[in-house]
Amino acid sequence: MSTPRKLSMKKRYSALTRDLDWTPTYVDPKAVFPYTSFEGITIHDWSKWEDPFRLTVDSYFKYQAEKDKRLYAVLDGFAQSQGHLSLTDARYLNAMKLFIQGVTPLEYAAHRHFAFLSRFYDGPGPRFAAQCQSVDELRHTQTEVHTLSTYNKYYGGMHNWPEQFDRVWYLSVPKSYFEDAMSAGPFEFLIAISFSFEYLLTNLLFVPFMSGASFNGDLPTMTFGFSAQSDESRHMTLGLEAIKFLLEQDEANVPIVQEWIDKWFWRGYRLVALIAQMLDYMLPRKVMSWKESFELYFEEQMLGGLFPDLEFYGITKPRHVEQAIAEKDLLSHQVYWTLYQFSFAAGFTTTVPEADHLDWLSANYPETFDKYFRPLWDKAKKIQDDGGRFFFQGLPQLCQVCQVPMLFTEPGDPTTLAQRQVVHEGERYDFCSDGCQWIFEREPEKYVQAWLPVHQIFQGNCGGPSVPEVLAWYGLQDGDAGEYLGSVDHQNWERWHDHAASADVEAPVGSEPAEARA
Amino acid sequence: MTTSDARVRMVGVDLQENDDSRAIVDALEEDNPDAVISRMPGLVRVRCPQRLVVNQASVERHLGRAWETHEFQLSIVSYFGHIDEWDDDEIVVAWDH
Amino acid sequence: MSVRAIGAYAFPSRSRQELYGDDQLVHVWWRNNRFLCAAATFRAPKAMTWADFRAALMDPWAASDPDFDPASPAEWTVDGAPLVPRDDQTLEQLGVGHKSLLSFAG
Numbered sequence: 001m002s003t004p005r006k007l008s009m010k011k012r013y014s015a016l017t018r019d020l021d022w023t024p025t026y027v028d029p030k031a032v033f034p035y036t037s038f039e040g041i042t043i044h045d046w047s048k049w050e051d052p053f054r055l056t057v058d059s060y061f062k063y064q065a066e067k068d069k070r071l072y073a074v075l076d077g078f079a080q081s082q083g084h085l086s087l088t089d090a091r092y093l094n095a096m097k098l099f100i101q102g103v104t105p106l107e108y109a110a111h112r113h114f115a116f117l118s119r120f121y122d123g124p125g126p127r128f129a130a131q132c133q134s135v136d137e138l139r140h141t142q143t144e145v146h147t148l149s150t151y152n153k154y155y156g157g158m159h160n161w162p163e164q165f166d167r168v169w170y171l172s173v174p175k176s177y178f179e180d181a182m183s184a185g186p187f188e189f190l191i192a193i194s195f196s197f198e199y200l201l202t203n204l205l206f207v208p209f210m211s212g213a214s215f216n217g218d219l220p221t222m223t224f225g226f227s228a229q230s231d232e233s234r235h236m237t238l239g240l241e242a243i244k245f246l247l248e249q250d251e252a253n254v255p256i257v258q259e260w261i262d263k264w265f266w267r268g269y270r271l272v273a274l275i276a277q278m279l280d281y282m283l284p285r286k287v288m289s290w291k292e293s294f295e296l297y298f299e300e301q302m303l304g305g306l307f308p309d310l311e312f313y314g315i316t317k318p319r320h321v322e323q324a325i326a327e328k329d330l331l332s333h334q335v336y337w338t339l340y341q342f343s344f345a346a347g348f349t350t351t352v353p354e355a356d357h358l359d360w361l362s363a364n365y366p367e368t369f370d371k372y373f374r375p376l377w378d379k380a381k382k383i384q385d386d387g388g389r390f391f392f393q394g395l396p397q398l399c400q401v402c403q404v405p406m407l408f409t410e411p412g413d414p415t416t417l418a419q420r421q422v423v424h425e426g427e428r429y430d431f432c433s434d435g436c437q438w439i440f441e442r443e444p445e446k447y448v449q450a451w452l453p454v455h456q457i458f459q460g461n462c463g464g465p466s467v468p469e470v471l472a473w474y475g476l477q478d479g480d481a482g483e484y485l486g487s488v489d490h491q492n493w494e495r496w497h498d499h500a501a502s503a504d505v506e507a508p509v510g511s512e513p514a515e516a517r518a
Numbered sequence: 519m520t521t522s523d524a525r526v527r528m529v530g531v532d533l534q535e536n537d538d539s540r541a542i543v544d545a546l547e548e549d550n551p552d553a554v555i556s557r558m559p560g561l562v563r564v565r566c567p568q569r570l571v572v573n574q575a576s577v578e579r580h581l582g583r584a585w586e587t588h589e590f591q592l593s594i595v596s597y598f599g600h601i602d603e604w605d606d607d608e609i610v611v612a613w614d615h
Numbered sequence: 616m617s618v619r620a621i622g623a624y625a626f627p628s629r630s631r632q633e634l635y636g637d638d639q640l641v642h643v644w645w646r647n648n649r650f651l652c653a654a655a656t657f658r659a660p661k662a663m664t665w666a667d668f669r670a671a672l673m674d675p676w677a678a679s680d681p682d683f684d685p686a687s688p689a690e691w692t693v694d695g696a697p698l699v700p701r702d703d704q705t706l707e708q709l710g711v712g713h714k715s716l717l718s719f720a721g
Contacts, residue, residue, distance in 0.1 A: 008605070008606055009587070009588075009604070009605050009606045010605060034621070035621065038619055038620070038621050039619055040619065052601040052602070052603065052604045053591075053601070053604055054604055054605075055588070059588045063588060063589070063591050063592060066592060067591075067592065185619065185621075203596065207596075211558075211559065214559045214560055215559065222560060226534045226560065226595055229532075229594075229595040229596055230534075230591050230592065230593070230594050230595065232596065233591075233594050233595075233596060233597050234591075236596075236597070237601050240600060244614075301598055304527075305527050305528070305598065305599075305613070308527070309527075309600070309613055309614055312614070334652070337652050338652040338653065341651075341652055341679075372649070376649065376650060379650060383681065388681075390650075390679065391679065392651060392652065392653075392655075392676075392679055393675060393676050393678070393679040394655040394656075394657070394675075394676035394679070395655065395656050395657075396652070396653040396654070396655060396656065397642045397644075397653055397654040397655065397656045397716075398656070405652065405653045406653045406654060407652045407653045415647075415649060416646070417644065417646075417653065417654065419644065419654075419716060421694070421716065427628055427631060427632070427713070427714070428694075428712070428713065428714040428715065429714070430642065430714065430716070441617075442617055442618075443617055443618040444617065444618075445617065445618045445620075445624050445625060445626065446618055448626070448627070448628040448629070449626050449628070449629055450629060450630075451629055452629070452630060454656050455629070455630040455640065455656075456629075458635070458640060458656070458658040459630075459634055459635065
């Protein structure tokens, strides 16, 4: 009598995933899978989809549960030891406020959309991969909430993130980005999110936050980061497999995929502008500059590593990538300078960088910082020293596509704001760049529907015509917004660390932000 | 199509800095002679030209306990390259073209 | 229709002028000022005079910069074309339409 043999990993994976698939016999397959032909993508053989991880449900849940246990043990220890007092500084948490407001909702949206995809792809391979990713993304949502709940007890800005995601002006940047993907077809979503976001740009998003956490005493976020990144390695694999599968299935897919890469690189790049400023301005203890991060994680690893691999299929570097490279000396500065003057309406605080921080910026950006940006900070500091606080007394012009305030400058001229306008069906639309204009002109029917926060405020859809009414509609509480120095977080931090009351703790007497004009 | 330039492209894995990863890194060094190990806060980075192999038997030997390749998921933070193979006996990270 | 869709896909602009009644959105760009991070967007009646637009909307915003001198704005353009505004002219008369871009050096 022979002893039962264990199936190899390859056979086991097949038996428990793909071999459970069937071809419908009494229903038209097109009725079962109605979304996978309208994009013009041709698939000849779904069985060619490779899933290198070969996870089955039992090993999936076993190892995910183990990861959760390890994370929650750390969160408990941190809470029990009052770990938040060991952060480098309370102002660090502005980065994590931005994270829970702008990143966590994207995890939840990804969870929902991968669940949808796990039903509607024709092939069992990608269906199962999407199923795992859907559960992963829900796990990320939950673990992020638990990770940051320890800070929510003591610091502002984190208590109302689900509602704020749908309402607050800067959060329409990630929201519109993801909804653009969710309202696209299943193959575009795969290239937009699984490839362009979870592979191409993922390290630019994740490593700054997690290293920033590690450098600034934020043990929970750092541990969450390591825990989630092991899932991300599967997501990256899905992204790379997705693009290779589509390119290999039919040559006619190549130009479609190329255009999606062009679009989604640019949309993702504009989104990570929020990360650039976080890395250079919001971390009391710095990890690396945005410029260094971009050079390593994008130029070297992606342009230098991945794209040569994709050349085999006829794929070229993303359109407008040269502008992103040229902007690396400017991006973080332009974005934080903007957030500084608008934080009266944000769920986080901003402040003039201190002297050593300004010197770090000079050292890391020798071509641009002292020339273009230090003078701005010197002037803002003077206003502060005179008892004021510089804020933009009005609402900014927004880009129709990326929805970021039009703070970017002309390629080659950092002193001139970039302005692009297109008239479509008799109406003018504004864009921050050639990249966003190109995206609009490809699919204007989508972007004319943009819910632009500034325009919506002016239409009266955001609680009222005045700034206080809009902030109330955002659900901001006292201390969430504005200047860091003298804020509730700052005052608490000083008290909890037994620092003697000093002039620094007084809130600078600032000019009140003007009411938004109706 | 590949060009004729001789530039070598690196592949790599980033592992969490913990007890188990120490043994895994030892196994990787043994099985990948051209591997370069570097350490960053909380992370160990293993880089290799073109191809990196994680051998189940080597890891198990270094760990001193049973270890299956699926367990690599508990250590991996990130990887760079393409996962060519993930089997009971080995995991291979490489570039295709 | 450029966008690929599973059916008819035609939706109105969420910021079309009719949603603002007799008003419109106007952008103002202070070209040679980098202290203000971006151009500003205002909601203004089409029949608003230039003087009122300056006094009620544009100047208070420009004064966010403490060095703003209300007498200084010059070299006006509207949608890229040169503009010489008179205080008694309305925005409509000046050719300022919905989401038009005014710019000046000051």
